[in-house]
Amino acid sequence: MNNRKKLIVILLLLIAITLGTVYVFKDDLFPSKRLGGSLELNTGIKDDVDYSEYEALYDKLHAINDDYLGTIVFDSGLVDVPTVYAIDYDEYLRRDFETGEYYEGGTVYLDPNASLDSQNMTFYGHTFYNGDRVFFTPLHDLIEEENYDKNKYLSLVLEDEIRRYEVAYVYYADILLNNPQYPIEKGMEYMFPEFDDESLEYYINGIEKKEFYDTGVDIKPGDKFITFQTCVLYRDDLRLIVVAKEIDRIAFDA
Numbered sequence: 001m002n003n004r005k006k007l008i009v010i011l012l013l014l015i016a017i018t019l020g021t022v023y024v025f026k027d028d029l030f031p032s033k034r035l036g037g038s039l040e041l042n043t044g045i046k047d048d049v050d051y052s053e054y055e056a057l058y059d060k061l062h063a064i065n066d067d068y069l070g071t072i073v074f075d076s077g078l079v080d081v082p083t084v085y086a087i088d089y090d091e092y093l094r095r096d097f098e099t100g101e102y103y104e105g106g107t108v109y110l111d112p113n114a115s116l117d118s119q120n121m122t123f124y125g126h127t128f129y130n131g132d133r134v135f136f137t138p139l140h141d142l143i144e145e146e147n148y149d150k151n152k153y154l155s156l157v158l159e160d161e162i163r164r165y166e167v168a169y170v171y172y173a174d175i176l177l178n179n180p181q182y183p184i185e186k187g188m189e190y191m192f193p194e195f196d197d198e199s200l201e202y203y204i205n206g207i208e209k210k211e212f213y214d215t216g217v218d219i220k221p222g223d224k225f226i227t228f229q230t231c232v233l234y235r236d237d238l239r240l241i242v243v244a245k246e247i248d249r250i251a252f253d254a
Helices: 003-019 052-064 137-143 145-151 197-210
Strands: 068-074 080-085 108-110 120-124 153-157 161-174 225-232 235-251
Touching: 052 068, 052 153, 137 145, 137 161, 137 225, 137 235, 145 161, 161 197, 161 225
Parallel strands: 080 108, 120 225
Antiparallel strands: 068 080, 068 153, 108 120, 153 161, 161 235, 225 235
């Protein structure tokens, strides 16, 4: 699929997510709570991690849904959600993780054009505006610099490893509502799974003009990173984007 077609599909997704500013809550969706309590993750890079809890987490969630990819867990507990592989952009937009049936809140999913080997993995999730702090709703806390230090580390728990990340950028992406065939400024396509050195430099320079504050964490050619996208209340023309740099991989058999 060429970039133009990709962005047409993405526009449909953006519209759907905008229309899908949801007002429902599913209180049993948090995987760590199914295991009997929040995961106690260490900040930064640690060598003395107990892997058994993470392995149990993967096995338990994969048994519920074959499309289960891994769990996004912030050390602070800010976000703690399972995520899935998606065949297309609307497969899990309104699909329940556990039952596979229609559910307004959908499921957090990986961009269909990305894979675990991609330079950038973009995950899409809903924001709730009825007071329920679920899915990607808490990411809006990161807009305030005072919330950064306690929420800057996160993990992606996979089948055989934990990938560790540090939040690098928090910004609003502009959605060009007057240009439906190409709704995102060229060069600022946050969802692309691969960037050459020139396009990455352009993208990061663009982020630095939009970011809410300087985290001190930079992404450069050769780095891998993870991107989260969610909607902004009453602003069809914006999306909240959080980009985190990969800082470590810890194998379960280490």
